[in-house]
Amino acid sequence: MGFKIREGKKTDMFSVLKLIKELAHFEKEPDAVIVSKEDLERDGFGSAPLFKTFVAEMDNDIVGMALFYPRYSTWKGPTIHLEDLIVTKSKRGLNIGSALYAKVIEYGFNQGVKRIEWVVLDWNKPAIDFYKKTGAVVLEDWNTAQMNEDAIKKYIETL
Amino acid sequence: MGFKIREGKKTDMFSVLKLIKELAHFEKEPDAVIVSKEDLERDGFGSAPLFKTFVAEMDNDIVGMALFYPRYSTWKGPTIHLEDLIVTKSKRGLNIGSALYAKVIEYGFNQGVKRIEWVVLDWNKPAIDFYKKTGAVVLEDWNTAQMNEDAIKKYIETL
Numbered sequence: 001m002g003f004k005i006r007e008g009k010k011t012d013m014f015s016v017l018k019l020i021k022e023l024a025h026f027e028k029e030p031d032a033v034i035v036s037k038e039d040l041e042r043d044g045f046g047s048a049p050l051f052k053t054f055v056a057e058m059d060n061d062i063v064g065m066a067l068f069y070p071r072y073s074t075w076k077g078p079t080i081h082l083e084d085l086i087v088t089k090s091k092r093g094l095n096i097g098s099a100l101y102a103k104v105i106e107y108g109f110n111q112g113v114k115r116i117e118w119v120v121l122d123w124n125k126p127a128i129d130f131y132k133k134t135g136a137v138v139l140e141d142w143n144t145a146q147m148n149e150d151a152i153k154k155y156i157e158t159l
Numbered sequence: 160m161g162f163k164i165r166e167g168k169k170t171d172m173f174s175v176l177k178l179i180k181e182l183a184h185f186e187k188e189p190d191a192v193i194v195s196k197e198d199l200e201r202d203g204f205g206s207a208p209l210f211k212t213f214v215a216e217m218d219n220d221i222v223g224m225a226l227f228y229p230r231y232s233t234w235k236g237p238t239i240h241l242e243d244l245i246v247t248k249s250k251r252g253l254n255i256g257s258a259l260y261a262k263v264i265e266y267g268f269n270q271g272v273k274r275i276e277w278v279v280l281d282w283n284k285p286a287i288d289f290y291k292k293t294g295a296v297v298l299e300d301w302n303t304a305q306m307n308e309d310a311i312k313k314y315i316e317t318l
Contacts, residue, residue, distance in 0.1 A: 020233045020234070024234060029234075032234050033233075033234045034234065034235060034236070034273075035232075035233060035234060035235065035236050039236055043231065043236065043237060048207070050229060050231045050237060051231045067231075067233055069229075069230060069231055070209060070228075071228060071230065071240065071242075072202065072209045072210045072226075072228055072242060073194075073242070074179045074192075074194060074226055074242055074243045075179070075183060075188075075191050075192045075193065075194060076193060076194065076307075076308075077193070077194050077198055077202065078202060078209060081230065083230075083231060083232070083233055084233045102314075102318050105306065105311055105314055105315065106315060106318065108311060109311050109312065109315045113308075113311075114193075114307070114308050115305055115306065115307050115308065115311075116305070116306045116311060117303060117304065117305045117306075118303075118304050119301045119302065119303055119304065120301070120302055120304050121300055121301060121302075122299075122300050122301070122302050123300065128304075131304050131306075134306070134310075134314050135306055135310035135311075135313055135314045136304045136305060136306040136310065137304070137305055137306075137307075137310075138302050138303070138304050139302060139303045139304075139305065140302050141280055141281050141282065142278045142279070142280060142281070142302070142303050143278065143279055143280075143281050143297050143298060143299050143301070144276060144277075144278055144297070144298045144301050144303075145276065145277050145278065145279050145287075145290050145295045145296070145297050145298075146274055146275070146276045146295060146296055146298065147264065147274065147275045147276075147290075147293070147294055147295040147296075148235075148273070148274050148296075149235075149272075149273050149274065151293075151294035151295065151296075152264055152267060152268050152272075152274075152275060152294075153268065154294055155261075155264055155293050155294045156264065156265060156268050158293075159261050159265065
């Protein structure tokens with residue numbers, strides 16, 4: 001049951017998208033994924049990549065992935081945001097998730113970033129416990145505000 | 160009492176840092192700001208800038224700023240994160256904040272991003288009300304997890 005963590009390549013984006021869709025399906029929002037394989041290939045591997053990935057490979061199959069990108073703290077400086085960490089359902093419990101997590105933290109350490117950040121659902125106690133065990137803090141008083149494409153368009157019309 | 164919103168330049172970073180420090184002081188964390196003017200100049204105006212700013216200018220003085228950068232949603236694609244929006248205390252109530260906010264949303268609209276995102280303290284009702292009025296949603300069940308530089312180092316040592 002060996003697996004290998006390596007940097008994601010353009011040719012992995014089909015498998016990466018499959019993992020993204022598996023998670024969206026699990027979260028009962030299969031139609032919320034409008035990103036295509038071509039989008040991921042263009043956005044992650046152009047002249048100014050918008051993200052990087054690590055993938056977990058097992059028996060020539062991509063069974064997990066972590067997707068992240070730089071952010072910036074006006075107090076601390078360069079940071080990393082971990083957007084997604086997904087392990088396919090049939091391969092959970094093999095420490096693939098924690099290996100991907102460690103790889104991202106290690107990457108951030110090597111880059112000298114001031115912070116690594118991600119979001120977690122407030123009821124996901126197993127995840128929160130894991131994060132805290134590794135030294136992360138969970139900020140319960142900050143909420144995420146979002147304006148989606150439709151709302152942006154509507155707001156622009158009021159200006 | 161006229162003001163002008165324009166894109167921030169390298170030479171504005173002294174004033175931008177002053178606003179960042181004013182806010183940190185107000186939040187009773189003046190020592191939390193370790194970023195320097197030189198850091199902002201390098202990180203925002205190098206070959207791969209980590210952020211962009213809009214500034215509000217009034218009587219040849221920078222009285223407000225919005226700092227933002229690209230992020231990526233694995234469901235939607237390219238997004239923008241609004242990291243900071245600050246108006247100096249003596250110039251509040253003149254709609255400078257909402258003008259900076261509108262400028263960022265307009266920028267995102269012109270870039271064709273799928274979402275604009277930021278965080279808000281859950282007790283900051285005036286801010287939340289304003290955001291909702293403009294079409295944003297506030298996700299109360301997502302919390303931010305962070306590992307800071309010290310925690311990263313300690314965690315790496317356990318691997």
